[in-house]
Amino acid sequence: MIFTRRHFLKLATAFGLSTNAGPLLAKPGSTSSGPARKPVVISTWDFGLQANKLAFNLLQQGQRAVDAVQQGVMLTEADPTERSVGYGGRPDRDGKVTLDACIMDEFANIGAVAVLQHIKHPVAVARAVMEHTPHVMLVGQGALDFALEQGFVRENLLTPESEQEWRQWLKDANYRPVVNIENHDTIGMLALDSHGNLAGACTTSGMAFKMHGRVGDSPIIGAGLYVDNEVGAATATGHGEEVIRVTGSFLVVELMRQGFSPQQACEQAVQRIYHKLKLRQGNIADTQIGFIALNKQGEHGSYCLQPGFNFALQHAGSAQLHAASALLAS
Ligand code: ASP
Secondary structure: OOOHHHHHHHHHHHHHHOOOOOEEEEEOOOOOOOOOOOOOOOOEEEHHHHHHHHHHHHHHHHOOHHHHHHHHHHHHHHHOOOOOOOOOOOOOOOOOEEEEEEEOOOOOOOEEEEEEOOOHHHHOOOOOOOOHOOOOOEHHHHHHHHHHHHHOOOOOOOOOHHHHHHHHHHOOOOOOOOOOEEEEEEEEEEEOOOOOOOOOOEEEEEOOOOOOOOOOOOOOOOOOEEEOOOOOEEEEEEEEEHHOOOOOOOHHHHHOOOOOOHHHHHHHHHHHHHHHHHHHHHOOOOOOOOEEEEEEEEEEEEEEOOOOOOOEEEEEEEEEEOOOOEOOOO
């Protein structure tokens, strides 16, 4: 997602800021791990600022990281103007809004849903899968049946704006994800709570106009999200197929286990994807990948393939949007 004026004005209103982006948008390169701290919450893209605010409030009240991240990303899921997550998300090529989400707590409890239709809060369904089934992932009709059994309400998630865009797309029906432009994007959120525990959540409508049934990285534990409460947590955004290929978020956490800082771990993972992409297809211009990571000490990291990925970070006294540094020059 590019940091558009529309997004800035929305954020400025929410945070009572002037329309001078200075104090909100930190300088590129200032994103390396800061001093250890807790509680802390970090999430992908500019919609993360508002989601973090909600999550951080809960963390400050002493709530668990898993509850904070769930509630935080649900804010984005409910916002019809965010066209890449939840309600109002862009549909697949058949005009169906299909959602992917997962959640992971400090005990390695996991829950996920994929290709879920008609339910505004896929992350809450993922949480219910985690807590009320012997399984870790439900997909498609099975996920919908389960959600309805659990009392979730069936809704139409296709807003007139998304429908209009889909009808426009149908004219040449060319599937072409665009780097940093919001025809895809995910909110991935990681938190370290005041008890020192980590959790994460990840939710998206995936790539706009994808094939019906396509599943990206976001609901796949290890790809779109991974949490190891002894080490750290990571989440991903961008072209899910590439993230899945290297089990991206698990890779970032394992690199932290080996002693890399969150920043170095994100850099290594992006470099791995870059290397594989170059070997496989040569052209990387149309691919974006972004990772964020948080370790047990509350230090964070972020890195992306192409410039343009930003993330939101909130801890005591600071709530900022940061531009992630990128492997490739702009
Ligand atoms: N990773 C998401 C997917 O592949 C999309 C995104 O984050 O841009 O579905």
